[in-house]
Amino acid sequence: MISVNDARELLFDLVAPLPAEHTPLAKSAGRVLAQDVVATRNQPPFAASSMDGYAVKAAEVERHAMFKIVGESAAGRRFDGSVGPGQAVRIFTGAPVPEGADFVVIQEDTERRGDLITITDAPGPKVNIRPTGVDFTKGTTISAPRLIRAEDVALMAAMNIPQVPVTQRPEIALISTGDELVMPGETPGPDQIIASNTFGLQALLEDLGARVRILPIAQDTVSSLETAFDLARGADLVVTIGGASVGDYDLVSDVSHGLGMERSFYKIRMRPGKPLMAGRLGDAAMVGLPGNPVSAMVCGYLFLAPMVRRMLGLDQVLTSFQRAKLTEPLPANGPREHYMRAILDENGIRACPDQDSSLLSVLAEANALLVRPPQDSTQKTGDEVLYLPL
């Protein structure tokens, strides 16, 4: 058995960042920028007015000064002439400041009669002009890797980057194993239950940016598992759920070895999720998750999510633990790291009363995993603990 941290290191060795592809800007949010992108223009491309008003010479600006309006500069339609002494050009927000002008008097500070304006209020020192390239200039770079947010999409649009180089989405094949499983919507026999792990993991992994294929449920037979592994071909990561424990019906290990799986490790010193197995299977990474629903989901957060982030080429692949104060005491922990389902609120954090790894209802109520180190001593109300938000 190895520690959670050692397991993570070994899992990272099983995957590598995927190649880049181009996606339309409008589809780029939530993807990972794979290569630096560079502005092909200045923003603004010209000195632009930041207000509605009148463009004049700064040296002439004072209260009671009068100007003759000689033209208009609107956004998209500049004034082509030059502003001479005593002259003003009507100008709107975002419009190019005409030649000869270096000050925009805001319209609230003026009075207009026909083609003449008078400055009625002392305009102050602000020139109300945005210099060329104040936002960015030709050559300004957005550095990869970067998880693309809405703000980045807006910035790339302004930079005129219609196609964005992003890391390909990792493809993940999910295989549930077990004679007792049927798919949602089917009518289970008296000994059967509904497959739930693949659906929960699909949602978790798709949210991170993976493409997920749920494969047909594999029965507890060699040929059924072999068929499932066959169907998984082409995936970057193959995940089996169940069949990784010690029971006679746990065939995943045998079958995957028969297919050439090179095992990296088996069993992690943790609760829940001890019987996790990982290795390389052909061109894919393979992870065998335990079948208890909560174990599978917790391992999804702790192990699969960082693997996905690494395949996406992100620098930050581990979700960082956060700190909160206990609102209820905790008993001492045993020899394994324990990831307890917990409720975090504005008062602090508390472990859910029943930590049995079969209880999906408890997991769905939880919003955090409270982390107990091995052999952690009794903790009192108010003691600080680490947690991972869910």
Place this chain on the structure above:
Amino acid sequence: MISVNDARELLFDLVAPLPAEHTPLAKSAGRVLAQDVVATRNQPPFAASSMDGYAVKAAEVERHAMFKIVGESAAGRRFDGSVGPGQAVRIFTGAPVPEGADFVVIQEDTERRGDLITITDAPGPKVNIRPTGVDFTKGTTISAPRLIRAEDVALMAAMNIPQVPVTQRPEIALISTGDELVMPGETPGPDQIIASNTFGLQALLEDLGARVRILPIAQDTVSSLETAFDLARGADLVVTIGGASVGDYDLVSDVSHGLGMERSFYKIRMRPGKPLMAGRLGDAAMVGLPGNPVSAMVCGYLFLAPMVRRMLGLDQVLTSFQRAKLTEPLPANGPREHYMRAILDENGIRACPDQDSSLLSVLAEANALLVRPPQDSTQKTGDEVLYLPL
């Protein structure tokens, strides 16, 4: 001019929760549960072993006790007989506990020879059996509304809910206005810039669960704007960007009124984003955002996001402000609430140096909006301020 809070109240009155529709379970993550869903079965549907081992009578369990194996219960294939005195049934995790047995001795505590097992270690009081329905029972309800997370998907799968009632996605039409705008990928003229607001807002709103249509850019003419409003028909929310200020070229207000827009309010006492306009236009809510890129995005977070959440039927529509300590001092604020682009790190929060509302590069670097109340006094390093995470 009204306050940010008053504006939000009025905006909520412009929209209402949308009807429900059914979506396949595998597509339900990130959607909003619209109606309570109810488990149609117990989980587990039978008393189930939580370990690999041997099912026996609890009264007979002690160190050195010997049992004869009379059968096997595997997940999906139960033992049909009954466990009598001195008898044991080989059992695997998740398998039904046979009649007559009320204890599972884990296999590590036994020694097996042929059909006989001997208990080698005192098994302790844990029976290693999950009672019928310990996770949930027929009739257990998941209450709406609820933003569906991966854990909920797993739970609904286990409950055998293959189709999930979710709120319809709000449809939002985005109209950029301005002669100066061209689409990304085009070659702008010397007076032109690239439309960026619609792309940034699309990413923001789609992430919340809306369907977003980017409409063709409307020129600064009545007919071009009328065409755009025509194309927006059918949307639940029509958002214009630009053209909401006081300039002669700000036609959005005139044209929308001509089309029957009933104005709710115009102008908010805030920076950036003062010239925001809102009302009802036919069957849709309409919001006119200012055209400066940062203003548009900030208003997206502050006003459009809560409107989307309300249309999705969520209870919690406002993102709650959080608290952090300043790592740099702040000057006094003016009469308008100010949402400053800010950087939050483990040391605290600081405002970005340049708060000009045209600077997308600053917004893309920011990860928080630091909130200054009207007339807020000078703040020192270490003072606590409110912020919204971006």
